[in-house]
Amino acid sequence: MTDNKLIDLVNITKSFGDTVVLDELNLYIRENEFLTLLGPSGCGKTTTLRIIGGFETPNKGQVIFEGKDITKLPSNERQLNTVFQKYALFNHMTISENIAFGLKIKKKSKIYIQDKIKYALKLVNLDGFENRMPDSLSGGQQQRIAIARAIVNEPKVLLLDEPLGALDLKLRQDMQYELIRLKNELGITFVYVTHDQEEALTMSDTIVVMNQGYIQQVGTPEDIYNEPKNAFVADFIGDSNIIPSLMVEDKLVNILGVNFPCVDIGFGRNKPVDVVIRPEDIDLVKPEHGIVTGRVTSLLFKGVHYEMEVTANGREWLVHSTDLFPVGSEVGIHVDPYDIQIMNKPESEDEEAALIVE
Amino acid sequence: MVKKFFSRFYIGIILLFLYAPIVILIVLSFNASKSRSKWGGFTFKWYHELFQNEDIMAALTTTLIIAFTSALIATLLGTAAAIAMNSMKKTPRTILLAITNVPMLNADIVTGISLMLIFVALNFTLGFTSVLLAHITFNIPYVILSVMPKLKQLNSHTFEAAQDLGASPLYAFFKVILPDIFPGVLSGFFLAFTMSLDDFVITHFTKGPEINTLSTKIYTEVRKGIKPEIYALSTIMFVTVLLLLIFINRRKADKNAPIRKV
Numbered sequence: 380m381t382d383n384k385l386i387d388l389v390n391i392t393k394s395f396g397d398t399v400v401l402d403e404l405n406l407y408i409r410e411n412e413f414l415t416l417l418g419p420s421g422c423g424k425t426t427t428l429r430i431i432g433g434f435e436t437p438n439k440g441q442v443i444f445e446g447k448d449i450t451k452l453p454s455n456e457r458q459l460n461t462v463f464q465k466y467a468l469f470n471h472m473t474i475s476e477n478i479a480f481g482l483k484i485k486k487k488s489k490i491y492i493q494d495k496i497k498y499a500l501k502l503v504n505l506d507g508f509e510n511r512m513p514d515s516l517s518g519g520q521q522q523r524i525a526i527a528r529a530i531v532n533e534p535k536v537l538l539l540d541e542p543l544g545a546l547d548l549k550l551r552q553d554m555q556y557e558l559i560r561l562k563n564e565l566g567i568t569f570v571y572v573t574h575d576q577e578e579a580l581t582m583s584d585t586i587v588v589m590n591q592g593y594i595q596q597v598g599t600p601e602d603i604y605n606e607p608k609n610a611f612v613a614d615f616i617g618d619s620n621i622i623p624s625l626m627v628e629d630k631l632v633n634i635l636g637v638n639f640p641c642v643d644i645g646f647g648r649n650k651p652v653d654v655v656i657r658p659e660d661i662d663l664v665k666p667e668h669g670i671v672t673g674r675v676t677s678l679l680f681k682g683v684h685y686e687m688e689v690t691a692n693g694r695e696w697l698v699h700s701t702d703l704f705p706v707g708s709e710v711g712i713h714v715d716p717y718d719i720q721i722m723n724k725p726e727s728e729d730e731e732a733a734l735i736v737e
Numbered sequence: 738m739v740k741k742f743f744s745r746f747y748i749g750i751i752l753l754f755l756y757a758p759i760v761i762l763i764v765l766s767f768n769a770s771k772s773r774s775k776w777g778g779f780t781f782k783w784y785h786e787l788f789q790n791e792d793i794m795a796a797l798t799t800t801l802i803i804a805f806t807s808a809l810i811a812t813l814l815g816t817a818a819a820i821a822m823n824s825m826k827k828t829p830r831t832i833l834l835a836i837t838n839v840p841m842l843n844a845d846i847v848t849g850i851s852l853m854l855i856f857v858a859l860n861f862t863l864g865f866t867s868v869l870l871a872h873i874t875f876n877i878p879y880v881i882l883s884v885m886p887k888l889k890q891l892n893s894h895t896f897e898a899a900q901d902l903g904a905s906p907l908y909a910f911f912k913v914i915l916p917d918i919f920p921g922v923l924s925g926f927f928l929a930f931t932m933s934l935d936d937f938v939i940t941h942f943t944k945g946p947e948i949n950t951l952s953t954k955i956y957t958e959v960r961k962g963i964k965p966e967i968y969a970l971s972t973i974m975f976v977t978v979l980l981l982l983i984f985i986n987r988r989k990a991d992k993n994a995p996i997r998k999v
Contacts (some may be wrong), residue, residue, distance in 0.1 A: 434897055455900045467894035480912075481902035525898075534900065635895045 383410040384443075385535065385568055386431060391440035400426045401437070402592045408536070408570060413562055415571045415579040418589035419615070424572045432461045432538050447534075458528035459536040464544055466514040468523045474500075474524055475509040481532040499527035502561065503685060519550045522647075526561065536568040543578065555581050576616045580604060587614050609722055613655040620661070620697055623724065624654045632721060635692035637671050641719040653722040655660060658699040660718035663689070669711015675704050680695055759975060768969035784849040784971040786863055790966060796954035798971060800934060801867070807872035808929035814873070815880025815929075815971025816922050820914075822881070823888040834885070841878045846873060849942035856943060872933045879932055880925035887921030933979045934974070 386408040393401040401423045408414050416424035428434040430442060431539025433454030442450045449457060460481070468514040469477050482492045500506050502524035512630050513521055522542055529537055539558075551556045559582055562569050573579055579586050582598040588603060588611075596608040607613035610621050625633040629644040634654055646652060666672045680686075685703055689696045691712055704710050738786035766784070770777025785791060818837070822830050840848055853869045856863055891914065899909035915922075944953060951974060958967055 401751045432901065434901075453900070454897070455903050455905060461898070463898055465892055465894060467892050467898035469895060469917075480899070480904075484903040484908070528902070545860040637772050646774070 381410045384408070385412075385445060386570075387441075387443035387701045388427070388431070388442045389443060390624045391427070391430060391437045391442070392433060393430065393437045395421075400592050401430075404440070404592070406594060406596060406597070408568060409585075411566060411568055412573065413559075413569045413582060413684065415573060415583040415586050416589060417573060417576060417586050417615075418577040418595075419574055421591075422575075423592040424589050428538050428540055428570060428572045429512045432459065433508075434458050453561050458534055458539060460532050460534040461538040461540065462522070462529050462542045463524050464541045466513075466525040467728070468520075469522055470513050472513075473509065474505075474511050474513065474516075478522060478528045478531055480528065482576065485532070495531045499531045502530070502559075502564065503527045504653050514615060517555065518546055522554065522556070522664065525676075530561075530565060532565075534567065536570060537556055537565075539569060539571045542571075543573075543575075546643045551578070558582060573631060580616070588615060589617075599667060605658040606720055607655055607722065610655075613653075613720070613722070618697055618699075620654075620656045620658065622654045622656070622694065624652055624721075626650045626652045626721065630716070632719065635671070635694055637673070639670060639714060639719060641721060642716050642718075643721040646721060646723070651724045652679075652726050655722060656714055656718060657721040658686070658697040660714060661696060661698045661700075662705055662713040662715075663687070663700055664704065664711040664713050667709045669713050671712045673710060673712060675706050675708050675710060678703070678706050738815075739819055745834045753916045762968055763972045763975070766972045767967065768965065768968075777797050782966040784973075787969045787973075791968070792949075793951075793970060796949040799815055799948055800950040800952075802993055804933040807869055807876055807933050808926050811873050812874035812880050812922060812926045815877045815925060816918075818877065818885050819881045819884040823885065834881075837881055840875050842859055843934070845938035845987075846942075851941040852939065853942040858982060863943060864947050866943065868940055868948065868950070869941045871939050872936065875936070875939060876929035876932055879928045880922075883925040883928060884918055884921040887918040891917055915972050920988065924988060927981055927985045931985070934981075935978055953956040956979060 380482060384407045388404060388406045391404040404423070404427065407426070408664070416427055418424045426435060432447075432718070433452060433456075437450065440450070440652060441448050444458070445486060468689075469480065472480070473606040478496045479492050482495060487495075494702050496509060497506075500508055503526055505520060505523055505527070507605050508516070508520070513524065516524065520547075524535075525542070542558075543554050545583050554579060558569070558571075562582075571579075571582065580603075583600055585597065585602055586603045587597050590611050595644055596612045598602060598606075603612060604616055607616060607619075613619045613621055622634055624635070626649070627633050627638060627642075628648050629646075630641055630653070632639050632641050632643075632654060663669075671691045673689040673696065675687050676689040676690050676695070678685060681699075684699045687698045687700065689698055689712065698710060765773060767779050767781070768777055769780040771781065775991065792917075793984065822833050825833070836957050849871075852874065853863070856867045856870075861867055895913050895917070896906075896909055899913040900906060903913065935952075936950075940950050941956070944950070949957065951970065955967055955970060
């Protein structure tokens, strides 16, 4: 990944009828970056991708590609290719013909096309599939052909619209590794759309969390997970305990009436905040060693860990632990200062929006 | 066993009632005797005479030209209409589809008379053109009806995918959309062709005195008294339509069969 901006979205606004899907969106994508647009359905992530791809025109704003304004350029003249959610292979053509489609339009020589088909099929581990028809392939194979069809055109950017959405879990995990490998071998920019936070955390260099047409947070997977900017991000990425609290002073926060030491500074004195504590960051200890004490109310075995709910100071705390505490047992809750993440509390929706835009 | 026998017997009876008149017609077309009640031996005489009859041959040519031309134009218009309707929002699409279906369900005589009235009102001379226009009109719904399901099956992203790979919208349509819906387009064409070939009522009201199609020709001939050539002509028409229908249905059956080309 370099620091060169490849794509720059400037003040993009898009609405369908009365519904505003994107509101003054600003985002840049760097060369060679794996950027993921992550959010629930209807958050505007697919629309953003379609605007980059040239399938939608924004009502306002500009799409800059390598310094040139391409907002009005039709999709067939853009130097990027898309992998669609449901593959969108051409069913009446063989796999070779599918892959050759873009190259034939560009009037490449027969030998060049043959070489490219071979290379692309090898790259997606489907050598020998040249003369098969799309409907004789499994979903995973079809998706790889869709990727092969896109990359033979040597795009600078590959746009992927929930490409693994239709595959089963095991295949999805395999394909995640495949995509990372492909990205490294090709050395091009990937813009990836998904609602699956795990997919986003696994593959991305940068994650853009979106909700209701606004960007909530941009950052590395570690940033997004460990230091969510607001309650939405914290809640959307993984499980978490989000507790309205009071920042007493620097490095001290009052959670449900009990003072917890933390590491955050600069929030002011006696300021209402939201606290995020990841369930795996809560340590269950003997009652006398805890900062607060509570009682285990439910216990689930999840494979890698136990998932427990502990009632303490009038609230359910979600806890992930490899140690088992039976239902009804008295436990102490301990949280290390650096595991407490403090977030500003938005006082109104407008302020929330303002927070996000900054 | 008994139940099976009765159900077969029942089907047999139905088929007998349905097809007996046509079988009699076919048999009579090969009857050497002019009598309708006596078998005078097998002959191709009527067929021979039929092809010597210039009036009937002229009607045949007209029929084929009208059937082919109207089917072709209706296929072009109907396919374009179906594509446009498919990309509409649900409510306008449903309403439009219902409107286009009306001519199919409408009694032929109503369609025929109303078409005649509009031609007359516009001072349009009834003749070849008016028949052709009428046939195009009633053929379009059949084309829409057979193209629409194919369009619905289409992955909505294939058109975009083609453009994404550098195709112009027109190139994308001919290379990607048309091949996928072509079976439906072809079925629509043959269905329209058959309907046109088959039509009497609408043609009768819109044709004027100058021209005749086979069905209107038969009608006028019959009024003068039935000649055995008419049996021969009717037999040929029946067989042609039958073959066309078998062909269309076979195509549909093939498409539904789960075939996988490797």
